[in-house]
Amino acid sequence: MELDARKTTILNAIIETYLKTGEPVGSRTISKYTDLNLSSATIRNEMSDLEEMGFIIQPHTSAGRIPTDKAYRLYVDRLVEERTEQVTAMNSLMIAKTNRMEEILKQVVRLLAANTNYTAMLSAPSYKGNKVKFIQLSRVAPRQLLNVVVVDGNIVKNHLIDLKEDIDDEQILKLNLLLNTRFNGLTLGEINLGLISNVKEEAGIHSEIVSEVLDTIAEVIRAETDENMQIYTSGANNIFRYPELADSENASRLISTLEEKDVLADFVKSAEEDETSNGIQVYIGDESPVESMKDCSVVTATYELGDGMKGTIGIIGPKRMDYEHVMKSLKTVKATLSDVFGNKTDPARTESEDS
Amino acid sequence: MELDARKTTILNAIIETYLKTGEPVGSRTISKYTDLNLSSATIRNEMSDLEEMGFIIQPHTSAGRIPTDKAYRLYVDRLVEERTEQVTAMNSLMIAKTNRMEEILKQVVRLLAANTNYTAMLSAPSYKGNKVKFIQLSRVAPRQLLNVVVVDGNIVKNHLIDLKEDIDDEQILKLNLLLNTRFNGLTLGEINLGLISNVKEEAGIHSEIVSEVLDTIAEVIRAETDENMQIYTSGANNIFRYPELADSENASRLISTLEEKDVLADFVKSAEEDETSNGIQVYIGDESPVESMKDCSVVTATYELGDGMKGTIGIIGPKRMDYEHVMKSLKTVKATLSDVFGNKTDPARTESEDS
DNA sequence: TATTAGCACTCGGTCTTTTAGAGTGCTAAT
DNA sequence: ATTAGCACTCTAAAAGACCGAGTGCTAATA
Secondary structure, eight states: OOOOHHHHHHHHHHHHHHHHHOSOBOHHHHHHHSSSOOOHHHHHHHHHHHHHTTSEEOSSTTSOBEEOHHHHHHHHHHHHHHOOOOOOOOTTOOOOOOSOHHHHHHHHHHHHHHHHTSEEEEEEEEOTTOBEEEEEEEEEETTEEEEEEEETTTEEEEEEEEOSSOOOHHHHHHHHHHHHHHHTTOBTTTOOHHHHHHHHHHHOTTHHHHHHHHHHHHHHHHHHHSSOOOEEEEOGGGGGGSHHHHSHHHHHHHHHHHHSHHHHHHHHHHHHHSOOTTSEEEEEGGGSSOGGGTTEEEEEEEEEOSTTOEEEEEEEEETTOOHHHHHHHHHHHHHHHHHHHHOTTOGGGGOOOOO | OOOOHHHHHHHHHHHHHHHHHOSOBOHHHHHHHSSSOOOHHHHHHHHHHHHHTTSEEOSSTTSOBEEOHHHHHHHHHHHHHHOOOOOOOOTTOOOOOOSOHHHHHHHHHHHHHHHHTSEEEEEEEEOTTOBEEEEEEEEEETTEEEEEEEETTTEEEEEEEEOSSOOOHHHHHHHHHHHHHHHTTOBTTTOOHHHHHHHHHHHOTTHHHHHHHHHHHHHHHHHHHSSOOOEEEEOGGGGGGSHHHHSHHHHHHHHHHHHSHHHHHHHHHHHHHSOOTTSEEEEEGGGSSOGGGTTEEEEEEEEEOSTTOEEEEEEEEETTOOHHHHHHHHHHHHHHHHHHHSOTTOGGGGOOOOO
8 A cells, every 4th residue: 555645644644633632633633634625534544544554553443543653753754854954043042151061961951851841861971082182190198199191072080099009209200101102192992901911011110000000090991981971861750741651650660760870871872873864863662772761752862072072962752752843952952062062162171070 | 635655555556557558547457456455446536536636647537547747756756766776787788899989879879779669869978178188280281281189088179271371380380389388288168269369469470370270279169169969869760669659740749859969969968967866867748858758758867988078878758668677777878888988998989089 | 434335427449330422434425 | 536424332531339447426334
């Protein structure tokens, strides 16, 4: 069977009506809603076809129809094509001036949730692949060294090292020189255990201390490549706005996922991998890799701050979410973030991160 | 009217039964449950008295009675008195060895939630009042300085400073000297704007740069005294276990509070202020300063890591929570935390924090 | 005087029945 | 190909019936 123009119109009308009301849509409604001027009987026939084709289903015999995931997919794909590239300045998105990146991100995610009435998530930009710019050891106390690593994007990592034996200033100087010569310009990913053991040998003298120091650095790096991604969420309570998500069974699982951020982190990671042309990704129901979101749709976008720093923003809502609005909002936020943080000399960029 | 022994016994029976079932308790139940050997009629008379005294109420005419906040308060106070000081080793509390403080805290809060079946919260230890141990400026790029501040408790704060003009090594050295002389040994709270403007004058030369640097430091400190307390929560979904909290109205508000951590931060702060003898605090219903927890009870405990570093752990649950178990768990966690982190040379302590 | 048995009464919860209405599928007419 | 009409289905909501837990009161009892 062919999905001709009329069927498409009808299907669209069904989807849009359902997005608004959340109630199954009947033939009579469509007959009035569209400008097709068809009687409900005709619509019924078409609907019967559409059901056969798997685009809509009846929750029960004598109810109207609701869209299936397949229908949503069609709808979203068309939306994406239309590329309403008009990134309208979301004027409600007035970011209060703060210097603290973290605060800004929290605000952004809050705004996003408030603006859409869905749940919003945001992963802080991660700086995997950024180059080491500066390494420094300094003495804090007789047997305590502070190790600071600055990487591209002005991210600062630091770590305190407790030593078993003393070390004098000259040795520290030497070590600093060595570290900078060997590691500068490398990405954290490139500084692997092999390289580190190389440097250990090279250091020779005081290998004990060097070893300790390098182990610490290795650990910092490992912590980096690990999945300790910062994720902020907001508007979890919005799920209660949508009865189909609000039953305690489902809500409980969702809340749990949102609270224990690690599942979200995995999600974000995989979302960053399946890049799309316009950077926006839509997961409808089962398409999402997260079990607890089987009844939701998730729309994500990746934002970039230059320097290869990337993060992800996402909206989690019912399948009948207002995809158009959500995608527009995400685009706006994406643009805004790049705008605010993209500029190298912006003070907000000089914010440091913890180790 | 007097709250005599028999009334107390009956009230206790009511509370304990209600804690278990969550259903209003009738006279007949009590008549069987207690070893008083009284008929339901007698119990009814007593219950009528207890109601008049404000300890129990009927949700509706023909229902049993449920305890009021006043009754819970009585019950809890007695529990506290009994001081079951036997901090039993919560053997399920096997903290996996990790070096990252943050990870440990997250695990602790998760365990606490799992162990009690309520919602748990935990504030990371804050180091207000700790003394500056070490300050260092170093050049990262021609017009970029890295400012590192280490305070007692081995907390590292750092901040990058972008300069408008160049600065040479000698000047940096001088500044370092100045900063350490003037600020070492002071608490972050003591380094106020007045002192900073003093130092600014003292520096004299290159006041432009010094000014910039000091402003940055001032900002770091301000950020500290600000309420940017780290708070972890777990088991928010547990509220769905208790029907009296699970209606979407209430759940929504609770979830929202748990997600936007700032209200919790205020709570924690005030909880740290009203210290009790045994360090455990119980807020029943309206006693809690947080609006959305009017239908909950909250039990908090303050833990200390020496060095004056303090944090708070808390349990949020229904008023009919198992106070005894909760308090025991909190005590155990409190002890465990001090144990794990209290030791100065423990590697976990050398963890740094972000600025 | 304190306790208890007994009884009428209340009222929320559950289960069943009824009803209204939305929607369908099918058929016959256009 | 479209539509009007009709019988049929099924849900949600309303209405009623009923149960039972629980109470308050009174009169009997120890």
